[in-house]
Amino acid sequence: MTYEHRMLIDGELVESESGRYFDNVNPATEEVIGRTTDGNRADMERAVAAARSAFDDTDWSRDHDARAKGLRQLQAALEAEREELRSELVAEVGCPVLSTYGPQLDVPLKEALSWPADMISEFPWKRALPDKDAFGLGTPTAREVWKEPVGVVGTVVPWNFPLEITLNKLGPVLAMGNTCVLKPAPDTPWNATRIGRLIAEHTDIPAGVVNIVTSSDHLVGEVLSTSPAVDMVAFTGSTATGRRIMAAAAETVKPAFLELGGKSVYLVLDADNLAGTVAGAAFVCMHAGQGCAMSTRLVVPNSCYDEAVEIVRAAMEKTKYGDPTDPSVLQGPLVSKRQQERVLGYIEKGKQEGARLVTGGGVPKDTPRGYFVEPTLFANVDNRMTIAQEEIFGPVLVVIGFDDDDDAVRIANESIYGLSGNIFCSDLERAKNVAGRIRTGTLGINGGLWYGADAPFGGYKQSGVGRQCGIEGLEIFTETKTVGWPA
Ligand code: NAD
Numbered sequence: 001m002t003y004e005h006r007m008l009i010d011g012e013l014v015e016s017e018s019g020r021y022f023d024n025v026n027p028a029t030e031e032v033i034g035r036t037t038d039g040n041r042a043d044m045e046r047a048v049a050a051a052r053s054a055f056d057d058t059d060w061s062r063d064h065d066a067r068a069k070g071l072r073q074l075q076a077a078l079e080a081e082r083e084e085l086r087s088e089l090v091a092e093v094g095c096p097v098l099s100t101y102g103p104q105l106d107v108p109l110k111e112a113l114s115w116p117a118d119m120i121s122e123f124p125w126k127r128a129l130p131d132k133d134a135f136g137l138g139t140p141t142a143r144e145v146w147k148e149p150v151g152v153v154g155t156v157v158p159w160n161f162p163l164e165i166t167l168n169k170l171g172p173v174l175a176m177g178n179t180c181v182l183k184p185a186p187d188t189p190w191n192a193t194r195i196g197r198l199i200a201e202h203t204d205i206p207a208g209v210v211n212i213v214t215s216s217d218h219l220v221g222e223v224l225s226t227s228p229a230v231d232m233v234a235f236t237g238s239t240a241t242g243r244r245i246m247a248a249a250a251e252t253v254k255p256a257f258l259e260l261g262g263k264s265v266y267l268v269l270d271a272d273n274l275a276g277t278v279a280g281a282a283f284v285c286m287h288a289g290q291g292c293a294m295s296t297r298l299v300v301p302n303s304c305y306d307e308a309v310e311i312v313r314a315a316m317e318k319t320k321y322g323d324p325t326d327p328s329v330l331q332g333p334l335v336s337k338r339q340q341e342r343v344l345g346y347i348e349k350g351k352q353e354g355a356r357l358v359t360g361g362g363v364p365k366d367t368p369r370g371y372f373v374e375p376t377l378f379a380n381v382d383n384r385m386t387i388a389q390e391e392i393f394g395p396v397l398v399v400i401g402f403d404d405d406d407d408a409v410r411i412a413n414e415s416i417y418g419l420s421g422n423i424f425c426s427d428l429e430r431a432k433n434v435a436g437r438i439r440t441g442t443l444g445i446n447g448g449l450w451y452g453a454d455a456p457f458g459g460y461k462q463s464g465v466g467r468q469c470g471i472e473g474l475e476i477f478t479e480t481k482t483v484g485w486p487a
Contacts, residue, residue, distance in 0.1 A: 001087055005036045007043065007214055008196030010050035011207025016043050022186060022216035027094035027333040028324050028370040036189045039215040044181070044223040047211035051152045051179040052229045054208030061149045061177040064120050070205035071117035071174055077202035078109055078195070085194065089163060092188045094333040094371070095287050096324045103164055103451065104287075112167035115453035116175035119474060123147070123176075131487040142487040147478040149177035150255070151231030154224025156245070157192075158237040159185035159335050160290040160393075165236045165259075166192055168453070168468055170210065173234070176477040181211045181230070183221040185237075187335050189214040225249045225256070232257065232477070236292075239391070239416070239462050246465075257466040257476055259292070259458055261391040262419030262440075265412045266295035269405065269425035269434065271304040277424040278308045280447070282315035285331040285375045285395040290339075293420035293442065293457075297388055299411055302401035309379045309399050313358050316375040316397065322367055331395055333370040340371035343394030347376055350387040355398065356380040383411050391417070405430070409437045418460030422447075441467070 005021070006013040014037075021035040055061055078085065086100045095104050129143040153173050157165045162184060173180050184192035196212040199205050213220065218241075225233050225248035235245050236259040249256040266281040268274070281298040289296070300308040324332030334340040340363075347361050360376030373394055381388050381398040388398050402408040412421065418440045424447075425431035431445045439460045442450050451457070456470035466476045 001033075001084065001091065003034055003088060003190045004193040004197040005034065006193060006196070007037055007039055007047075008193075008200055008210065008212040009043065009047045010211065011200060013197060013200055016040055018043070024092055024190060025187075025336070026091050027335050030369050030371075033091055034190075036193065036214045038217075039213040039220055040217070041220055041223060044183075044213050044215070044220050045227070047181045047213045048152065048154075048223065048227050048229050050208035050211050051181050054206060055149075055151050055179040058206055058208075060179060060206055060209055066204070066206075067174055067177060068117045068120050070203050070209075071113045071171060073203035074195070074199060074205070075109070075113040075117075077198040081194070081198070082106075082109065085163070085191065088190050088194070090324050092190055093159060093162060094324055094335055096329045096332045097327055098330065099287050104161055105163060107451075108164040108167045108453075111453035112164070113171045116171035116474065120175050123474060140487040141484040143482065143484045146481045146483060147475070148481055150477055150479050151178060152229060153178045153180045153477065154221075154227075154230045154233040155180050155182045156221050156224060156233070156235045156237065157182070157184055159187040160287070160292070162188040163191040166195065168473075169234055169236075170195070171453070172469070172473050173477050174205075174209070176474055178477055179209045181213060181224060183213050183215065183224065186214070186216045186218070222248060225254065226251060228252050230254065234477075235259070236468075242464065258464040259466075259468055260419075260462065260464045261417060262292045262294070262459065262463050263297060263389065263391055263415045263417045264293060264295045264419055264421040264440065265297045265299050265438070267299045267408055267412060267421065267423045267434070268301070268308065269408065269423065269431060270427070271301060272426035274304055274307060275311055278311045279315040280422075281312050281397055282319055282375070284397045285316065285319040285321065288321075288331050288334050288373065289395040290335065290393055292391075295420070295422050296392065296397060297383070297411075298397055298399045299402055299408055300399065302403055305399070305401040309358060309377070312397065312399065313377055316359055316377050319375045319395075321364065321372060321375065321395075331375065333367075333372045334394060335371070337371055339393065340373060343373050343392055343396065346387055346390070346392045346394065347373075347396065350378050350381075350385065350396075350398070353385045353387070354380070355385060355387060360395070383414050389415065405434055409434060412438045416462040419458075419463035420444075
């Protein structure tokens with residue numbers, strides 16, 4: 001497998017001036033598979049300066065055709081290396097190869113750059129307001145609202161769906177005419193450095209429009225929140241880091257667009273077809289539960305609680321985990337030893353708080369290497385327990401009972417998060433009614449999938465600020481200017 005270890009700064013593929021490197025570890029095998037240049041603060045500041053100058057001193061922010069062309073060239077270049085990218089993602093992320101045929105690779109590759117590129121010509125860049133004699137002076141004014149790029153966008157992404165998140169940021173950021181500095185997570189740098197190489201070698205995207213800085217030091221990314229030369233910070237990651245970024249951005253009154261954590265419900269409203277609905281909650285094991293929008297709280301009627309627990313226990317025990325290169329595997333490893341320990345710590349906490357461990361709960365015996373955790377199910381869970389409130393980011397499901405729809409809505413909303421969720425009910429109107437009362441940014445009803453480059457995604461409450469994708473996800477990367485002249 002060939003990989004790129006250099007950063008992209010001002011159109012050049014470069015090593016860090018630190019002269020240091022950091023290891024990339026395959027979480028399924030624990031082997032070091034290569035190394036990446038270890039960017040420092042000075043590299044980040046150079047990248048910010050390059051993005052600033054590309055925004056201020058070139059036509060990029062006004063040249064719609066160049067932007068559409070650049071995005072399409074990048075998409076074609078990525079598609080040409082699709083299979084290498086697939087192996088690379090499985091190796092550095094530990095994601096099951098199965099997931100790369102969907103949201104981890106193929107789906108975003110198809111639309112995350114092309115949809116925003118198509119939208120450049122359709123986006124309402126200018127909107128007329130009615131003429132108005134605003135102060136009653138007898139001089140009517142013609143008025144227009146112009147949408148313009150924000151400027152330099154600092155973009156920080158996590159390791160769980162790194163390419164998907166990167167493309168869903170780069171597409172809208174560039175389509176709207178911004179320049180950017182991208183900082184990937186230290187656990188998964190190569191999909192980003194590959195994008196850097198492809199931009200440099202296969203596109204006409206001008207130097208400085210996209211800069212990619214890799215670093216083992218999380219705080220190198222903090223420059224993107226504090227620098228007065230950055231106009232906006234767009235972050236996907238944990239709520240704890242999101243709070244810190246928002247606070248740091250306040251110093252320069254920078255908008256912070258945040259996609260954060262979740263603790264979503266899988267709400268089964270009635271006992272109709274219980275086997276068909278409840279078993280799907282075991283999907284929490286996909287990619288070892290490392291998905292912000294996954295439904296991690298199974299909420300079922302108390303009248304069929306024990307039956308539901310048995311159904312989902314059987315489904316969890318059937319979940320195939322192990323080698324992520326095996327196409328029949330649903331659950332690979334956690335991304336790192338640190339994440340594995342974190343998940344095991346939550347499992348201990350669940351036991352201490354009195355929840356009943358139904359299945360799993362430890363490190364599997366049949367995976368001698370790799371950061372695996374067994375598919376784990378807790379029953380007799382009170383929604384106020386830590387395992388029902390905090391984001392575990394592992395293959396752990398908790399089951400909570402409810403009495404009626406009001407109780408189900410109360411449980412769903414009794415969370416600092418509000419990202420996503422699923423509702424199942426034989427009565428679609430009842431499901432929609434409940435959906436209208438749950439405070440989350442996305443919801444699937446009876447297995448419906450809301451996902452897409454054209455579909456806004458993001459959170460209520462402490463799951464974030466702003467929306468990625470869709471028209472809302474284009475608008476967020478624009479400023480608004482209102483202009484008037486004598487009519
Ligand atoms: P994290 O917050 O630890 O790190 C995310 C990124 O932020 C990494 O690139 C990291 O290097 C960088 N970072 C850390 N501290 C920083 C700082 N002070 N300033 C700037 N950058 C900083 O999150 P993670 O552990 O990598 O990812 C898992 C989390 O991401 C989960 O909580 C998950 O729910 C969340 N997530 C949310 C979404 C969403 O769209 N809502 C999507 C995927 C993941």
